[in-house]
Every structure is written in C-alpha cells, then in structure tokens.
Amino acid sequence: MSVWQLVAVGLVMLLGLLGVLVPGVPGQAIVWAAVLWWALTDTTPVAWGVLMGATALLLLNQALKPLLPPRRPRETGAPRRTLMLGGVGAIVGFFVVPVVGGAMGYVGAVYGAERLRLGSRGAGWASVRSVMRATGYAVLVELYACLLVAGTWLGAVLWA
Numbered sequence: 001m002s003v004w005q006l007v008a009v010g011l012v013m014l015l016g017l018l019g020v021l022v023p024g025v026p027g028q029a030i031v032w033a034a035v036l037w038w039a040l041t042d043t044t045p046v047a048w049g050v051l052m053g054a055t056a057l058l059l060l061n062q063a064l065k066p067l068l069p070p071r072r073p074r075e076t077g078a079p080r081r082t083l084m085l086g087g088v089g090a091i092v093g094f095f096v097v098p099v100v101g102g103a104m105g106y107v108g109a110v111y112g113a114e115r116l117r118l119g120s121r122g123a124g125w126a127s128v129r130s131v132m133r134a135t136g137y138a139v140l141v142e143l144y145a146c147l148l149v150a151g152t153w154l155g156a157v158l159w160a
Contacts, residue, residue, distance in 0.1 A: 001042045006157060009038045013150045020143045021087035028058050031146045035153055050156050054149040061145040068138045078114060078131050086110040086131070087143065094147045102147055106140055107132070 016030030032054055039051035086106045093105020110131050115124030 001038065005041060006038075009034050010154075012037070013153065017091055017143070017146055017150060018087070020146055021084055021139065028061065028142065028146055031149050032058050035149060038153065038157075044160065046156050046160055050152055053152060057145055057148060061142060064141070065138070068141060069133070078110070078127055079117070082110055082113040082117070082127075083131065083135060083139075085113045087139065090140065090143055091147065094144075094151065098151070099148075102144055103140060106143075 012034040013031050016027045016032075016034060018027070019025035019030050020027030035051050035054045039047040086109045089109025090102045090106035093101035093103075093108070095101070097104065107128060111124050111128045114127035114131075115121060118124055118127060
C-alpha cells in the first residue's frame with residue numbers, strides 16, 4: 001500500500017472519529033470501512049487480524065449501546081461547541097497519554113470550555129457533571145471503541 005493510500009485511510013479514520021461526535025453521522029461505520037479498505041489493499045495477516053479485532057470490538061460496542069443512557073445534548077445546557085471541544089480533547093488525549101488520556105482529555109476540555117463560559121470553578125464542574133450524564137458516557141464509550149481501532153491500525157502500520 002502506498003504512502004498516499006495510508007494517509008487517505010488515516011484521514012477517513014479521523015473523519016469517522018469526528019463523526020462519532022456529531023449526532024446522525026455513522027462514525028463507527030466510517031472507521032470500520034477505513035480498516036476494511038486497508039485490509040483489502042494490504043492483505044497481510046496483521047491487516048486481517050486488525051480487521052477482525054475491529055469488527056468484534058465495534059459489534060460489541062453496538063450490542064452494549066442500548067445499556068448506556070441515550071444522548072440528549074440539548075438537556076445539558078452546554079453549547080454544541082463545548083461538546084465538540086470535549087471530543088477533540090478526547091482524541092488528542094488518547095494519543096498523547098495512550099488509552100486513559102481519552103477520558104481525561106474529554107472531561108478536561110469540557111471543564112475548560114465551561115469554566116471559561118460560566119466564569120467559576122463550581123459552575124464549570126456542575127456543567128461537566130450535567131454533560132457527562134446527558135451525553136458523556138455514550139459518546140465516550142463509542143469514541144473509545146473507535147479510538148482503540150484507530151490506535152491499533154496506527155500501531156500495525158508503524159510496526160509493519
């Protein structure tokens with residue numbers, strides 16, 4: 001697989017990760033399709049292993065989705081920009097501090113945006129709790145599944 005194709009697969013995955021944050025966009029399907037594209041082009045056992053693992057993880061995530069509270073972003077009182085900043089913070093945090101950085105990045109970005117918007121530390125934390133109850137857990141679980149797939153793909157590409 002050429003470098004340009006790998007860059008294109010990576011950009012599609014990034015689009016899928018951002019799609020997880022936007023209601024109505026099938027972010028998981030986009031991430032999975034990028035892994036499928038890579039595995040069909042690079043037919044090594046590692047690529048097929050990553051595809052099988054990604055398929056199992058994303059199917060498990062879909063099966064567990066009904067157990068999570070539904071997304072209700074309007075009930076949070078936080079602007080859409082805050083939720084997007086939280087998602088971007090989770091993506092950056094996941095790659096800066098592998099695995100645990102995603103949750104820290106999400107909560108930290110939401111807190112920072114809400115503290116700036118509301119002006120006090122207490123109001124910022126109250127808003128974070130509200131966001132986590134209304135959307136945070138569902139978004140974080142779905143985003144983490146996609147981030148694990150993207151991280152595994154990136155590791156496989158860099159290792160091989």
